[in-house]
Amino acid sequence: xxxxxxxxxxxxxxxxxxxxxxxxxxxxxxxxxxxxxxxxxxxxxxxxxxxxxxxxxxxxxxxxxxxxxxxxxxxxxxxxxxxxxxxxxxxxxxxxxxxxxxxxxxxxxxx
Amino acid sequence: xxxxxxxxxxxxxxxxxxxxxxxxxxxxxxxxxxxxxxxxxxxxxxxxxxxxxxxxxxxxxxxxxxxxxxxxxxxxxxxxxxxxxxxxxxxxxxxxxxxxxxxxxxxxxxxxxxx
Numbered sequence: 001x002x003x004x005x006x007x008x009x010x011x012x013x014x015x016x017x018x019x020x021x022x023x024x025x026x027x028x029x030x031x032x033x034x035x036x037x038x039x040x041x042x043x044x045x046x047x048x049x050x051x052x053x054x055x056x057x058x059x060x061x062x063x064x065x066x067x068x069x070x071x072x073x074x075x076x077x078x079x080x081x082x083x084x085x086x087x088x089x090x091x092x093x094x095x096x097x098x099x100x101x102x103x104x105x106x107x108x109x110x111x
Numbered sequence: 112x113x114x115x116x117x118x119x120x121x122x123x124x125x126x127x128x129x130x131x132x133x134x135x136x137x138x139x140x141x142x143x144x145x146x147x148x149x150x151x152x153x154x155x156x157x158x159x160x161x162x163x164x165x166x167x168x169x170x171x172x173x174x175x176x177x178x179x180x181x182x183x184x185x186x187x188x189x190x191x192x193x194x195x196x197x198x199x200x201x202x203x204x205x206x207x208x209x210x211x212x213x214x215x216x217x218x219x220x221x222x223x224x225x226x
Binding site for chain 1: 151
């Protein structure tokens with residue numbers, strides 16, 4: 001059973017467009033992370049959010065943790081070809097040492 | 112600069128064969144993880160080791176065994192490989208004491224095909 005559902009599964013957009021990726025669950029988590037993975041490599045951490053309602057910005061990427069700490073979103077402004085990759089959300093429950101990953105969103109930004 | 116190292120990077124097995132995926136980290140991390148990645152499924156946790164001497168099942172442990180050989184090494188064994196175990200396997204580690212903000216550091220993956 002996949003506890004974290006991401007949408008959309010695939011996204012192909014033109015350079016300069018904006019997009020939002022969603023990560024949803026029925027469970028409450030202690031923290032939520034977003035990773036990006038490029039072909040042939042392992043995922044790399046982008047950001048961690050821990051407080052309900054928290055918003056973090058990383059250049060053109062904006063991450064938000066839902067008020068109830070059950071969901072999160074990733075918004076990219078003016079997407080560039082370098083943003084192409086697989087975006088994964090991951091949830092952590094305090095005391096378990098377990099990280100559960102979402103189903104992933106594969107983004108392709110066309111020049 | 113090694114980080115997390117996985118071997119082998121590629122392997123082809125026949126149904127019923129056994130093999131072990133090796134993982135080693137040089138960051139002195141306490142926790143280590145094995146995930147498998149399949150299209151449309153993201154990463155699914157197979158087993159993890161919170162610290163040396165302990166191992167626990169994740170979401171999809173059936174058909175796998177693990178050994179935490181020492182603090183650096185965490186191996187994943189397939190005793191009798193099945194086509195359903197065709198996947199890309201990732202090992203990851205996490206620094207102790209980082210609490211709920213701890214970052215996972217991944218290896219480059221091991222691509223396994225079972226015929």
